Every structure is written in structure tokens, then in C-alpha cells.
Amino acid sequence: MRCRSRRSRSSRGSTVAPATDPCVDAxxxxxxxxxxDAIERSSAKLPSVGVHRDDATVTLTLPGLGTPRPIPPVLLDRARSHAWMDDQGIDVQVVGVWADLFGYGLPAGEAAYWHRLLNDLLQEEAAASGRMVPLATLPLQDTALAISELERVLAAGYRGVTIGCSAGADELDADRLDELWAALAEHRVPVVMHPGFHAGDPRTRVYGMPNTLGRAYDTDVAVARLLYSGRLAGHPGLRILLMHGGGAVPYLWGRLQRNHALDPGGLADPATGIDALWFDSIVYRERALSYLLDFAGADRVLLGSDYPFPIMDPEPLRVVRDLDPAPDVRQRICSGNAHAFFGLPTPA
Known part of the structure; x- marks a missing residue:
């Protein structure tokens, strides 16, 4: 199945005549x-960031990260990204840095430099690609610094930001972050909220469950706190894209609402914040995608892959093809919704 993209498709998918809407992996x-290399040159400004090299990989250590993991070499390889995109019939990728590098445990001064460095280098790499839309990161451990970096990256041309499901020692509903949420809403900045590998219940840290249950749990807790605190309802301009189909949030929606009904005076109604939430399509099965579309609406689901990690959907268009939605729904999932959410240029 083609996503109405202009690029040719390999024999792995069915053939559909090319059209004009670029397929976007969000x-x-x-x-x-x-x-x-930039970290090593800036070691005096980043004394808390360690670089450890061996023959095949590089591992970065940052405070608060937990057990460090080597950077997968494929994460550094733009050419391999392009080859995979071509194979899958994807024209554009929206790319954020590895969530392990958010650096929310860094001291404030280092964090400001760290995020400027990350954002400047990612923007350069995306520009060289010609097919990638970068997402900026923000030093959430310090609200004033986060707002300052937000203003800087917006002026530099960034179209969105990516954040974790917590802000270092604080949760996303912390009072100190309200000014940041207000700024994001005022500028209608697309926010991609990505869960962490080391988050979630410690019981999930075996059997590969950080990627199956841990990340979903991280998303669920963050979203519930933002809904019940009234943060989402209090800033109507907020737009937040949830990863991995929104974790368990769509399936638990009735339970979230029932909890509010038991304490309507103490909890904000989740229904008042739902309009802020968008969802990627990484649910792997057509029945799950069907439910997600029914829950969120066809205009709130964006194609996603989680490239290049092992848990990724290696053929993200397959689940759309297997569901076989109406052509207009397919177009929204694969292209239109990403253009609307990120404000991408309309194809000529």
C-alpha cells in the first residue's frame, strides 16, 4: 500500500499509483x-556528561539517567534512515533525539548548554537530510531556561518540541511548569511526549518489559496527571502527540472518567482535556488501530514507526493496509494529520 507518496515503493508492499501527498513518519x-565529538570539545561546559568509547560503540553518561546504554550505531546514520524510508515508501520523518539524552538530571547551567548543543546539531543534520523535520528538546529541570530555549528554537525555525513524561525530579503537572505550558499553548507549539526507558514500575525491568509495559506506564501516569490536574483544560492551545498509540490511555478512558465521577470536586474532568491529545499509530495490529481511530477520531492519529529501535514497527504502513480504511482516512493517517499537527508546508 502506498501512502499517496511521490516516491517509488519496493516490492514489499502492494502497488498504488503515486500521487502528491508525501507520506510522513511522525x-x-x-x-x-x-x-x-562536540561533547568532548565542550567538556569544560559539560563536566557531568561522560563519553566512553570502545571499538564499536559510544556510551554517554548523564546524571539521573540510570544504567547508561550504548548509542545504537544506526541512530547516528542518516543514510540508513533514508534507505529504510525509501524501502517503506515514506517521504518525510519527524525526528527527535534519543530520549536517553533528555538530560533532565543535569545542573541547570549545563542543561542550558546541553540542549542548545543538541538542538543546533539536530537542526543541521535535518537540514542536510532534506527529508527530516527535527524536534527540539527543552531543559525541563528549570522552567525559565526551558522557556528561553523554546523561544530560541522557534526563532530558529523549529516546528515542534519533544519532552519526556516527567521533568527530572518533578512531574509534568507541577505548578512550576504552568508558565511553560502557557507558552507552548500561546505559540501553539506541537509537543511530542516521549516516555523513558528507565521509567515505570521497577517490576517491568526484566523480560524486555521496559519497552512493552514500562514506556506505556510512563505515558499513562503523565497523561492522567495532566488531565486530572486541569493542566490540559487550562491551556486550550496545547497540542500533545502521544507515543505508542497513547499507551493504555485509550483503553482505560472509561476508568479515568469513572475515577473523576467519584471525586468531581477534586479532579478535573478528563473530557475537558482530551482535545489536546493526538496519537501515533504504533499499535501493530489492525484491530487496535481500528479502536484507536474510533476513540481519537481519524483526524488525531498520525503514522509512526519508532525507527530505528528493535521494538519499532518495521513496516508501519502494513497495519494501515491491513485495516484498509476509507481512502480519506488513510490519507489523514499517512500525511494529512502530520501536516496539520506540525504545520508542515502544503505540498505543491
Whole structure:
């Protein structure tokens, strides 16, 4: 199945005549290959960031990260990203850095420099690609610094930001972050909220469950807190894209609402914040995608892959093809919704 893209498709998918709407993968990752050398050159400004090299990989250590993991080499390889996109019939990728690099445990001064460095290098790499839309990161551990970096990256041409499901020692509904939420809403900045590998219940840290249950749990807790605190309802301009189909949020929606009904004076009604939420398509099965579309609406689901991690959907268009939605719904999932959410240029 083609996503009405202009690029040719390999024999792995069915053939559909090319059209004009570029196919957009709204959830992918890239680490600028220049980052490691830049860190080593800036060691005096980043004393809390460690670089450890061996023959095949590089591992970065940051405070508060937990057990560090080597940077997968494919994360540094833009050419491999392009080859995979061509194979899958994807024209454009929206890319954020690896969530392990959010650096919310860094001291404030280092955090400001760290995020400027990440954002400048990622923007350069995306510009060189010609097919990637970068997402900026923000130093959430300090609200004033986060707002300052937000203003800087918007002036530099960024179309959105990516954040974690918590802000270092604080949760996203913390009072100190309300000014940041207000700024994001005022400028209608697309926010991609990405869960962390080391988050969630400690019981999920075996059997590969950080990627199956841990990340979903991280999303669920963050979303519930934002809904019940009234943060989403209080800032009507907010637009937040949830990863991995929104975790369990769509399936637990009735339970979230029932909880509010038990304490309507103490909890904001989740229904008042739902309009802020969008969802990627990484649910792997057509029945799950069907439910997600029914829950969120066809205008709130964006194609995603989670490239290039092992847990990714290696053929993200397959689940759309297997569901076989109406052509207008397919167009929205694969192209239109990403253009609307991120404000991408309309194809000529």
C-alpha cells in the first residue's frame, strides 16, 4: 500500500499509483553524528556528561539517567534512515533525539548548554537530510531556561518540541511548569511526549518489559496527571502527540472518567482535556488501530514507526493496509494529520 507518496515503493508492499501527498513518519529518532565529538570539545561546559568509547560503540553518561546504554550505531546514520524510508515508501520523518539524552538530571547551567548543543546539531543534520523535520528538546529541570530555549528554537525555525513524561525530579503537572505550558499553548507549539526507558514500575525491568509495559506506564501516569490536574483544560492551545498509540490511555478512558465521577470536586474532568491529545499509530495490529481511530477520531492519529529501535514497527504502513480504511482516512493517517499537527508546508 502506498501512502499517496511521490516516491517509488519496493516490492514489499502492494502497488498504488503515486500521487502528491508525501507520506510522513511522525515518530522517529536520530542522534546527530557530530554530537560525541562536540561533547568532548565542550567538556569544560559539560563536566557531568561522560563519553566512553570502545571499538564499536559510544556510551554517554548523564546524571539521573540510570544504567547508561550504548548509542545504537544506526541512530547516528542518516543514510540508513533514508534507505529504510525509501524501502517503506515514506517521504518525510519527524525526528527527535534519543530520549536517553533528555538530560533532565543535569545542573541547570549545563542543561542550558546541553540542549542548545543538541538542538543546533539536530537542526543541521535535518537540514542536510532534506527529508527530516527535527524536534527540539527543552531543559525541563528549570522552567525559565526551558522557556528561553523554546523561544530560541522557534526563532530558529523549529516546528515542534519533544519532552519526556516527567521533568527530572518533578512531574509534568507541577505548578512550576504552568508558565511553560502557557507558552507552548500561546505559540501553539506541537509537543511530542516521549516516555523513558528507565521509567515505570521497577517490576517491568526484566523480560524486555521496559519497552512493552514500562514506556506505556510512563505515558499513562503523565497523561492522567495532566488531565486530572486541569493542566490540559487550562491551556486550550496545547497540542500533545502521544507515543505508542497513547499507551493504555485509550483503553482505560472509561476508568479515568469513572475515577473523576467519584471525586468531581477534586479532579478535573478528563473530557475537558482530551482535545489536546493526538496519537501515533504504533499499535501493530489492525484491530487496535481500528479502536484507536474510533476513540481519537481519524483526524488525531498520525503514522509512526519508532525507527530505528528493535521494538519499532518495521513496516508501519502494513497495519494501515491491513485495516484498509476509507481512502480519506488513510490519507489523514499517512500525511494529512502530520501536516496539520506540525504545520508542515502544503505540498505543491
Amino acid at each position: 515518530h522517529a529518532h536520530l542522534v546527530p553524528p557530530a554530537l560525541v
